[in-house]
Amino acid sequence: MPERGRSCAYEAVVFDMDGVVVEPTDRAVLVDAVVDTFAAFGVEIDRGFAERTVAEDFVPVEAARDHGLDPEAFWHQRELTASLAQQAHVRDGGKSLYDDVAAIRDLDRPLALVSNNQHATVEYLLAHHAIGDRFESARGRAPTLAGAARRKPEPDYLEAALADLGTTDALYVGDSEKDVVAATRAGIDSAYLRRLHVADVDLSAEPTFEVSDLRALLDRLGA
Known part of the structure; x- marks a missing residue:
């Protein structure tokens, strides 16, 4: 795609987590979690429905009420x-x-992480992989319906991270259309990271630019 946008001398860089910093979660793990949650309330749910809630990323409020x-x-x-x-x-x-996450240690500007995953999961992964010290802010969703409603493509968590960093002169790096839209709504540029799991994805929202991996991102940023 043609390159566009302004200079890449951003004051800060914000990263998505799943599919960018760490590999995506095996979908079966999330489907099992939906089935197990209903079971905890004494409800046997159809696994096909559970798979749809994960694939379409929606909160099954009506099913719970039913x-x-x-x-x-x-x-919760x-x-x-x-x-x-x-x-x-x-x-x-x-x-x-x-493997290429090691490259971000060469970025000489404030970094943050904003994920649609649970905040508890974000904290666990950063600690497990011993990379939490690299990010000045890390945001995941709160375990509430209001927290779910603030997920990307809404810009809320991204805007909160930008406030933590004290700048809006930032780039958001993600691997989904929701990431691109959230960045646009937050008024910042976006880099679409086209890893193998999204190699053939067609976007209807246009990022500021695309990169194939994080090393290519550093080259683009002049780091």
Whole structure:
């Protein structure tokens, strides 16, 4: 795609987590978490429905109500279950750190991380991979319905990280269209990281530029 946008001398760089810093979560882990959450309330849910909630990334509020569950209590349990399941997945070797993440240590500007994953999962992964000290701010979603509503493509968590960094002269690096849209809504540039798992994805929202890996990003930033 043609390059566009202004200078790449950003004051700060913000990264997405899953698919950018660490490998994406195995979808079966998240589907199991949905099934297990309903089971914790005594409800046997169709696995196909659970798979759809994960694939389409929606909060099953109506399904919870249909089974006589309080949506807020259900969602809090779902977030706890999903976070603990991902942490176990990490201990079993999942969600590895990408090799090129080492390159970001050469970036001589403030860095932050903003993820749609649970904040507890973000904190666990940063500690597990011993990279938390590299980010001045790390934001994941709160385990509430309001927290879920603030996920990307909404800019809320991204704007909070920018406030932590004290600048809006920043670049957001992500691997999804939601990341591109969130950056646009926050008024900053975006870099689409076209790793193998999104190699053939067509975007309807245009990022400021694309890179193939984080080393290419550093080259683009002149680091």
